[in-house]
Amino acid sequence: MVEAGAPEAMSISERITEAISIKTVFTIRAFGLAIPISDTILASWIIMAVLFLASWLLTRRLKEIPTRAQTLVEGLVGFINDFAEENLGHHGKHFAAFLGTIFIFLIAANLAPLFTPVGGFGYEPPFIIRPLTRDINITAGFAVCVIVTVFVSGLVIKGPAGFAKSLVSPMAFMLPFKLMEYIIKPVSLALRLFGNILGAFIIMQLIEAAMPVVLPPILAMYFDLFDGLIQAVVFAFLSTVYVAEAIE
């Protein structure tokens, strides 16, 4: 945002600091608490609403002979179910919904910036969507969900005794390492997604500052589209592997 009268007042580092900073949109006051709602939280609510509406509309009138939209949805759900069953065996159907939700939400979250209206020729876009996984709080939330699922599923499926046994197998001195895994896994999951998206975002900002035409759309194919997709896949895949490790 260049102010009138001071064109190009922002240096590149100021621009990037502005772009990666997370702004508070509004504050909810409830129960004597002031809860600040950041732009990433707002964006994630919007994505949730869109996904919820889409899944409700697409599954409202299922037919024996599928329509075109139903075929797409059936393909996606079938893919997720097959993926879960392949990695988790007969427990797959219990986890397919959770893993599929993470997968679809992260794809939506990473690809959301592509829906920013295009500005230019003196037209300022009314809003700019920045990748919401540049906020470590969003990715950390997902990582906590995953590790709680891993812990609870291990406890329920193996039983308390089996779970305790798995902590000291193959040898008793493995216990501290097994316990440490419950910290390291979510931290690395959260940091991987956050770091990748933020890194790609900063690189795109640098490229746009250096050369605003021609180059950004080409490189955005890699940094925004490909990287976002791959990271969503990696996150969902690693969650599946962690769950599989916990329940076998």
Place this chain on the structure above:
Amino acid sequence: MNPQAAALIGAAIAVVTGLGAGIGIGIATGKTSEAIARQPEASGKIQGAFLIGIALAEATAIYGLVVSLLLLFK
């Protein structure tokens, strides 16, 4: 040396972690293509192992990035 300059140098050094990730992902990709060329029917399983491998190899570079960001925007 003032602390700001030291932090900037530290941030630059932290990004050198990318070296290890680059080598690791390069080796993993090369071996994956070799494995798929040898056994194309197992490509699904190979790709799964490959994805985990690059995700773990990449983690070091991400930690470097996070450390350098912490130093830059502290």
